[in-house]
Amino acid sequence: MGRIGSLIVEGDCILGHEAAGVVLRCGDGVTTLRPGDRVALEPGAPCENCFLCQEGRYNLCEAVKFSGVYPDHGTLQRYKVHPAKWCHKLPANLTYSQGALLEPLSVVMHGIKSAGVSLGRGTVVCGAGPIGLIALAAARASGSHPIVITDLEPRRLAFAKDFVPTVIPYQISRDLDAQANANEIRKLFGRSGGSGDGDEDYFAPHTVLECTGVESSICTGIYTVRRGGTVMVIGVGRPIINNVPFMHLSLAEIDLKFINRYRDTWPAGMACLSGGILDLDKLVTHVFPLERAMDAMRLCSDVSQGSIKVQIVDEVDGAF
Known part of the structure; x- marks a missing residue:
């Protein structure tokens, strides 16, 4: 059984919380995004009502729905529904790979x-x-x-x-x-x-x-x-x-x-990467298609294989 402290995987759950992609469809009332936008996903969706969220410390929200933490499915899937507020538009000079690196950054x-x-x-x-x-x-x-x-x-x-x-x-x-x-x-x-x-x-x-x-x-x-x-x-x-x-x-x-995760870091992270303050591209040592996600997991779990950062991409319709 997988766990991080009190966060326990108690059933089937799609993993993944470092992701970037393209918007395919927007829900009613969404005005900040439109189909075709390239975005990086901030994986947590806090409740926005508790005292911690009200103080701006939303990373400590106990009611957060966090991608890849049971029971909330993660990003290692072809399609992902995510609140527009936590989808950050990527600058034109950033790749999807760099967008995914914004989470560990x-x-x-x-x-x-x-x-x-x-x-x-x-x-x-x-x-x-x-x-x-x-x-x-x-x-x-x-x-x-x-x-x-x-x-x-x-x-x-x-x-x-x-x-x-x-x-x-x-x-x-x-x-x-x-x-x-x-x-x-x-x-x-x-x-x-x-x-x-x-x-x-x-x-x-x-x-x-x-x-x-x-x-x-x-x-x-x-x-x-x-x-x-x-x-x-x-x-x-x-x-x-x-x-x-x-x-x-x-x-x-x-x-x-x-620390527990992060808060208000995506804009600054994108500025660091798009402005050349940091170059993290070399960290991505291996790339696998979505269909070989299990092979990617096996590789990154074995330090002796020499991987640093393993990314999984979905190349449907050439989007990536």
Whole structure:
């Protein structure tokens, strides 16, 4: 049974929540779209009535109908009915592929904004999967420097170095615990080694963007960040994580923060891509037709196959 925390797949459900397409028909009263418009889908449709929606924090709405989260069918289908409000017109210079990438980009944008990544401040990105790689590119575009990215898989680290040449890759050692790996990562930012004068913490990164949700990685990020810094957990993990170093967080006044999806990010995301601030095209390593969706799923579930971002397209009538 699939799940993300309390979101459990309890029956048949079409997956998919990163999508772009063309409008075929509009319902009565729709004035913002017309057939033929190219759109990117923001996959959640919040209730718009609860106090969170009224405050503008619609990403926290508990009554949201989110594509691909049971019982609401997702976007891996030929036709999808979706509220016009959450269909964003694509600029002429963006492809459908780029439109689909707006969803993971939105996750990262929400995390980076909440974490306060800024010019000339060091960042560690934990995890060189799709979200981690987008976080790497976005942190670089935000002016963060230096940036270290971590992963267990050397091929993904090599991809990250090719994707953003200024990044410093660090392969997590399975033979070291979280604190020992953190000490090695800190050395990449400058002076370290316990001199006692506080300099080793001064050179430590201000921000950690944790993009795996794995307990050991979160703990490594906590020990890596400087005192008074921020660890932003973007990745999703187990419902309960027990071994977080609570007193280290407390004594160092480290902000351990989290996000849930995104809000008001599609316009800014489209501006980033259409304006050339970010170029994420290289992340799409494989493309499959809709009829081979299962093959695409099998490929992306096996890290050893070298995929980064796998997209599924429907080429009916040459629309894509």
